[in-house]
């Protein structure tokens with residue numbers, strides 16, 4: 001299994017972080033977790049084959065996690081020769097079909113009309129979805145927006161958890177326990193703490209409960225860039241930590 005953080009940014013445009021998007025590759029599965037603005041072009045800049053992505057799994061409907069869905073659909077239809085014929089599955093919480101309907105209808109072409117088979121699967125939190133032989137996706141509600149979920153991706157002997165956007169939730173930490181990589185949002189410094197995002201100290205508290213093989217941080221707002229985040233985490237959690245950048249990648 002390989003995890004690549006394609007976009008580690010937020011709603012704030014900055015030079016070196018595009019919006020949220022992470023690629024999990026496991027056997028025949030090439031799944032994009034979130035697809036915010038800039039993810040499509042960052043995939044290309046990183047030399048990642050965007051033509052053969054098989055799934056897009058959305059954590060919630062904030063613009064910084066979904067805006068490149070129509071960009072990718074358009075790329076697969078008009079940006080490839082020959083155009084894509086392979087099926088695509090878009091996965092997300094209840095409301096995903098309505099969201100994709102609205103995004104694509106607004107641009108004058110329904111997601112049903114891109115010329116390749118698109119399936120939208122709304123996945124109730126707690127359901128375990130067999131994505132392919134030996135690859136399972138599970139979701140869990142997290143405190144951010146009403147629909148927000150985190151994802152657990154299981155491959156042969158390996159587990160990755162992606163928090164999406166979330167506030168502090170020790171239930172999430174217990175759910176993530178023992179994963180190989182905990183890819184978790186770390187949005188704001190302690191002085192700017194809010195209930196719907198995480199600070200380094202809150203991330204450390206979650207990591208102490210979950211005890212992941214590797215703690216991988218994403219979704220950094222600009223004020224956090226002024227903080228020594230690994231030191232702030234290390235003050236409360238002893239395990240390995242990496243502040244991801246666009247293009248960071250690990251083989252599990």
Ligand SMILES: [Zn+2]
Pocket residue numbers: 010011020062064065165219
């Ligand atoms: Zn976000």
Ligand SMILES: [Zn+2]
Pocket residue numbers: 060062144165
């Ligand atoms: Zn959000």
